[in-house]
Amino acid sequence: MATYEIEVLSPLFVGSGQKYPPLEYLISLEEEKFVVADMERVFTSPRFMLNDFLDKVKKPGFYLGDEYPWAREFPRFKFDSSKKTLLDLKTRKAEVLAPVAEGEGFYLPGSSLKGSLRTLIYKINLSAIKETFNEKIKKSLQNSGVKKEKLSEAAEMALTGTPNYSLFRALKVGDSLPLGEESLGLYQVKVLSLTAGGYRWKVLPGEQSTADLEQATSSFFIGFKPGVKLQGSFKVEEKYLTADNFPLVNKAYFNNWQERAREVQRQFLQNELKFYEEIGLSELKKFYQKLIQDSVEGIVLQIGFGTGFNSKTLKETVPLEELKGVLNWARIKYRENFPFPKTRKIVVEEGKPLYPLGWIKLKILE
Structure with a gap:
C-alpha cells in the first residue's frame, strides 16, 4: 500500500454540511x-x-x-484569519461553512480525492471516451425524468462498468490523517464574473454585479491553509488491471496515468492563466504561473468546494452546440461570445483577490 502526500496550494474546503452561525x-x-x-x-x-x-x-x-x-x-x-476577513465577517454576521472533522481533528475524505482523480482519468483518455460519452449524454437527455446528477451515469457505465464491476474499484484512496485547528483558517470568497469590458463581482442573489470588490457578496468557510501537507493511503490495485479473471473494462485507461495526468493538467493551467491574463488580474496570473512550475513535481489538481465547472465536468466531450442544449436543460446560463464558464469563485484577503479554491499538488509515495 502506497501513501499519497498532498500539499495544499490554495485554501481547500470540503464541507461537513454543518455551519457555524453567529x-x-x-x-x-x-x-x-x-x-x-x-x-x-x-x-x-x-x-x-x-x-x-x-x-x-x-x-x-x-x-x-x-x-x-x-x-x-x-x-x-x-x-x-486576517483582520480584514474577520472585520468583514463581523459586519456581515454571516454563517461560516464548517469542514469535515472527526473528534477534534480535521481531514480530507478519501472520496473527495478519488472523485477528482476519477474525473482526471476520464480527461486523460478524452479521445477514447469522447464519442461514447457524447452519444450516451444525448440519449439521457431524451429521458425527461433524468436528474442533473444522473445525466452522465449511463455514459460512465458504458465506459468504466457498473458499480459492482467499475474500473475505479482498482483505485483505493483513504481519508487523510487528521490535523489540528492550527492547519486551518477562516477564508472569504467572492464570485468574479466576466463582462464585455473585463470583469465585475457578483451581488447575490440575482444577476446584479459591481466593480467594487467591497460591495460584492461574500461567503465564508474554514479550510486547510496553503502549505499544509496531508497524507493518506493510496493504491492502484494492479491485479484488477492485469489479471483476466477480473472482468473490468477499459483497463488501459490507467496506463502511465500519472505522467499523462500531469500533461493534461498543465494544459488546464495554461488555459486558466490565459483567462486571468486577459482580464488583468495580476495576483491570479502570478498564482497560475507558480502552479505551472509546481506541476513538474507532482499532479496539480483542484478538489473540494468552489472549484467550478471546468474541474468537475467533462464538458470537453460535448460539441459546443450540444453543450448549449445540456446547459439549457440543466438551467445553467450560457452567454454567447463569452468563455464558458464565465465565473470563478475567488478567495479574497486584505481586500485583494488572491486565490482560486482547492488547488493541491499530489504525490504518490511508494
Missing part, C-alpha cells in the same frame, strides 16, 4: 482568530441567563461576541 462564534481581532465557542460550557456557566439569551437571540443581527463577549473563555476551536 450565535456560536466570536471574533478576536487582537489574536486574529475566529473562535468557535463551546456552547455546552457557555450554557452551563453561572453567568449564562437563559431567559436573557432567548430574548436576545430572537432579535435580527444577533452575534454572540456582542452580547456575550465572555464566551471567548470557552473556546471549542480557534482558527487563524
Whole structure:
C-alpha cells in the first residue's frame, strides 16, 4: 500500500454540511482568530441567563461576541484569519461553512480525492471516451425524468462498468490523517464574473454585479491553509488491471496515468492563466504561473468546494452546440461570445483577490 502526500496550494474546503452561525462564534481581532465557542460550557456557566439569551437571540443581527463577549473563555476551536476577513465577517454576521472533522481533528475524505482523480482519468483518455460519452449524454437527455446528477451515469457505465464491476474499484484512496485547528483558517470568497469590458463581482442573489470588490457578496468557510501537507493511503490495485479473471473494462485507461495526468493538467493551467491574463488580474496570473512550475513535481489538481465547472465536468466531450442544449436543460446560463464558464469563485484577503479554491499538488509515495 502506497501513501499519497498532498500539499495544499490554495485554501481547500470540503464541507461537513454543518455551519457555524453567529450565535456560536466570536471574533478576536487582537489574536486574529475566529473562535468557535463551546456552547455546552457557555450554557452551563453561572453567568449564562437563559431567559436573557432567548430574548436576545430572537432579535435580527444577533452575534454572540456582542452580547456575550465572555464566551471567548470557552473556546471549542480557534482558527487563524486576517483582520480584514474577520472585520468583514463581523459586519456581515454571516454563517461560516464548517469542514469535515472527526473528534477534534480535521481531514480530507478519501472520496473527495478519488472523485477528482476519477474525473482526471476520464480527461486523460478524452479521445477514447469522447464519442461514447457524447452519444450516451444525448440519449439521457431524451429521458425527461433524468436528474442533473444522473445525466452522465449511463455514459460512465458504458465506459468504466457498473458499480459492482467499475474500473475505479482498482483505485483505493483513504481519508487523510487528521490535523489540528492550527492547519486551518477562516477564508472569504467572492464570485468574479466576466463582462464585455473585463470583469465585475457578483451581488447575490440575482444577476446584479459591481466593480467594487467591497460591495460584492461574500461567503465564508474554514479550510486547510496553503502549505499544509496531508497524507493518506493510496493504491492502484494492479491485479484488477492485469489479471483476466477480473472482468473490468477499459483497463488501459490507467496506463502511465500519472505522467499523462500531469500533461493534461498543465494544459488546464495554461488555459486558466490565459483567462486571468486577459482580464488583468495580476495576483491570479502570478498564482497560475507558480502552479505551472509546481506541476513538474507532482499532479496539480483542484478538489473540494468552489472549484467550478471546468474541474468537475467533462464538458470537453460535448460539441459546443450540444453543450448549449445540456446547459439549457440543466438551467445553467450560457452567454454567447463569452468563455464558458464565465465565473470563478475567488478567495479574497486584505481586500485583494488572491486565490482560486482547492488547488493541491499530489504525490504518490511508494
